[in-house]
Amino acid sequence: MIKLSVVGIFADLDEDALGDVERHINRKTYAAGTQIIEPEADSSDVYLILSGRVRIVNYSLSGREITLEEIGAGGCVGQLSAIDGEPRSACVFAVSNTDVGILSPSNFEKVVKSHPSVAWNVITELARIVRTSTRRIVDVSTLGANERVIAEILRRAQKVCDSDGAAILAPVPVHSEVAGRVSTSRETVARVMGSLARKGLVTKEDNGLHVPDVRRLEEFLSESIH
Numbered sequence: 001m002i003k004l005s006v007v008g009i010f011a012d013l014d015e016d017a018l019g020d021v022e023r024h025i026n027r028k029t030y031a032a033g034t035q036i037i038e039p040e041a042d043s044s045d046v047y048l049i050l051s052g053r054v055r056i057v058n059y060s061l062s063g064r065e066i067t068l069e070e071i072g073a074g075g076c077v078g079q080l081s082a083i084d085g086e087p088r089s090a091c092v093f094a095v096s097n098t099d100v101g102i103l104s105p106s107n108f109e110k111v112v113k114s115h116p117s118v119a120w121n122v123i124t125e126l127a128r129i130v131r132t133s134t135r136r137i138v139d140v141s142t143l144g145a146n147e148r149v150i151a152e153i154l155r156r157a158q159k160v161c162d163s164d165g166a167a168i169l170a171p172v173p174v175h176s177e178v179a180g181r182v183s184t185s186r187e188t189v190a191r192v193m194g195s196l197a198r199k200g201l202v203t204k205e206d207n208g209l210h211v212p213d214v215r216r217l218e219e220f221l222s223e224s225i226h
């Protein structure tokens with residue numbers, strides 16, 4: 001059985017406290033592709049991702065899917081409705097087979113109120129969501145679709161950049177996922193990625209998408225914007 005200690009918001013709990021939380025949790029496995037959070041379902045349960053990966057998505061008025069975030073083992077989703085009692089803000093799907101621990105909103109509240117470290121970790125995660133959302137709003141308001149694609153690839157590369165200034169994005173980003181994330185079409189992502197490849201700024205290899213010189217990609221983005 002996967003231990004609750006993998007969950008980020010419980011990182012500072014000792015064994016006794018984790019045992020206490022475990023008593024309030026129902027475990028469930030979702031198959032890849034199934035929906036975990038449905039806004040129509042009247043539930044405010046909190047889902048702790050014990051293994052696997054989930055995608056958080058929203059839809060535009062025209063029905064286009066927008067990926068807000070992908071979260072792997074250790075993450076937590078569904079906390080917004082549990083905190084404020086409002087309807088779900090997004091849908092959540094299992095990307096791969098995903099084991100979750102489910103906490104009812106009242107038990108989530110009990111755990112948060114009993115353990116200051118959990119409360120602080122939940123707040124820290126909310127701060128991260130605000131920062132990411134702000135970045136996104138700025139990008140959508142100020143950059144064209146091509147630049148948003150480049151900026152997204154650049155941000156991912158900057159996170160895994162090695163001491164030689166190179167990065168490998170593994171696995172190769174899926175065009176539809178990048179498109180959803182930067183609010184553009186799959187075709188635009190394919191066109192921009194093709195153009196970056198022709199310029200030698202990225203190369204597709206068996207082990208991932210290589211960005212041989214992250215600094216050059218930064219400069220290219222900066223030149224594209226100005």
Ligand SMILES: Nc1ncnc2c1ncn2[C@@H]1O[C@@H]2COP(=O)(O)O[C@H]2[C@H]1O
Pocket residue numbers: 037056068069076077078079080081082087088089090091092129132133
């Ligand atoms: N912009 C976002 N970034 C990361 N996670 C989000 C974002 N919007 C919604 N979520 C998650 O998706 C969940 C959908 O249900 P809730 O609104 O209860 O809680 C939400 C958060 O856990």
